[in-house]
Amino acid sequence: MAPQQDRKSAILRSSADLFARQGVASTTVRQIADEVGVLSGSLYHHFPSKDAIVNEIVTTYLEHLRGRYREVLSANLSPRDRLEELITASLLAADAEPNASIIYQNEMNYLREMPQYEAVKAAAAEVQQTWLAVIEEGRADGSFRTDIEPRVFYRFVRDAVWLSVRWYRPEGPYTIERLAADCASIFLDGYAAFDLD
Amino acid sequence: MAPQQDRKSAILRSSADLFARQGVASTTVRQIADEVGVLSGSLYHHFPSKDAIVNEIVTTYLEHLRGRYREVLSANLSPRDRLEELITASLLAADAEPNASIIYQNEMNYLREMPQYEAVKAAAAEVQQTWLAVIEEGRADGSFRTDIEPRVFYRFVRDAVWLSVRWYRPEGPYTIERLAADCASIFLDGYAAFDLD
DNA sequence: GTCTATATTAGGATAGAC
DNA sequence: GTCTATCCTAATATAGAC
Incomplete structure (x- = not known):
């Protein structure tokens, strides 16, 4: 699997975990980024x-x-x-x-x-x-x-x-x-x- | 029922309606106030x-x-x-x-x-x-x-x-x-x- | 592909006049 | 008891350097 796919699925995995635990509205992009280990701006390279x-x-x-x-x-x-x-x-x-x-x-x-x-x-x-x-x-x-x-x-x-x-x-x-x-x-x-x- | 009780129950009613339809996190105090017909600051007289x-x-x-x-x-x-x-x-x-x-x-x-x-x-x-x-x-x-x-x-x-x-x-x-x-x-x-x- | 830095918007809540 | 005005915080998203 290509490295960018790894990162993208890591984002999906971390997001799903946070969304399920806290709810979507209460989960921030910064939390997701923290969990993945990048800064929040970087998420927007993978998702709009x-x-x-x-x-x-x-x-x-x-x-x-x-x-x-x-x-x-x-x-x-x-x-x-x-x-x-x-x-x-x-x-x-x-x-x-x-x-x-x-x-x-x-x-x-x-x-x-x-x-x-x-x-x-x-x-x-x-x-x-x-x-x-x-x-x-x-x-x-x-x-x-x-x-x-x-x-x-x-x-x-x-x-x-x-x-x-x-x-x-x-x-x-x-x-x-x-x-x-x-x-x-x-x-x-x-x-x-x-x-x- | 005393008038302040009317207002308080109106807030509860409108809030419950919005919370149920949109979710709590996505409902703003301004929306609730709009629904009740007051300004958002006034809600805080009734609820902390x-x-x-x-x-x-x-x-x-x-x-x-x-x-x-x-x-x-x-x-x-x-x-x-x-x-x-x-x-x-x-x-x-x-x-x-x-x-x-x-x-x-x-x-x-x-x-x-x-x-x-x-x-x-x-x-x-x-x-x-x-x-x-x-x-x-x-x-x-x-x-x-x-x-x-x-x-x-x-x-x-x-x-x-x-x-x-x-x-x-x-x-x-x-x-x-x-x-x-x-x-x-x-x-x-x-x-x-x-x-x- | 990630970072830094920040624009922009909007949220909850408060202070004090009326 | 409500309004006006606003503070403060935090959110999503963007621009451009690296």
Whole structure:
């Protein structure tokens, strides 16, 4: 990797870390520069603005996420298995780029005011469409309930899945795969004890 | 209500609205003053700082939430019904003060840096304790599953419940009570179609 | 590609008149 | 209780030397 790419990714890495911990608005370009080990003016050789850094972090993340979703959709699975795979793919994407994922969850207010918001919005719409299609498929073939609106179910799952990046810690024996399995089981089977009689 | 109380609550109302829409850090005291119809200096007659406004919004909200939880705990209910009532109480609290609820969800980064953070943290701990106690009770009497950690279940429910304030709109025929019932049913019974054979 | 130096803007907060 | 006027600080961003 060329040296300027190293520096650029160092800026992205440090920025993502600070944005996730402190919020975008409260993070200054001087802090980012400090973390990288340059002076603040030098950042502007690599990015035209602070917003551009935010934008690159978030769009890269959404790009990776969409790639994972496409893989899930290409496999031939039952709606139930596909939903579980969407959950797993989302959790793996968040685990691969936790800072980007946190920023995406926390900074919708900020992103909405950015000039590049349309691209983010389009990616978000595609993500939502992916989930809803799987849910509709499961309703059609009788594997999911039809007495609860798909959108309502989707939003509950989505928020539970995305927000887990705020509390899940990959250290320890509790793996992402286990987390995904527990999540899928709660949302599909419920937390009430199984009736065995 | 005395006139100075009117003005003070107008400041709180306008601030909450702006904080929820734009984020705390991106909202200026001048914007708040504009919204209220005074000049920015006048705000400081009612509050010592912008942080103090944030703090009052959030602590009042948490106070109301704790009141609702206490009511739920005082009733004699099964763990399942109590969990459902906790969900309903949370959704009603968020619906009563949607801006405060949104701020509380979005601005953890900001709140953590405030001098009054300890009070918020204590209230948050009590809220968590309330949920966990009900979950443990249900595990003990056999109504909830024991193969998934209570904390994991709690966090999924919590995030799904709290975040609904971002998308739920009280207009229209879909009521809070219905939302609460759907949420409880998804989390307890699951979204998979009921097996009827 | 990074530095120095600085322009420019805007933020939170305050003092004192009314 | 509000206004006027302003202090002080800190932010993003730029220009030009090295």
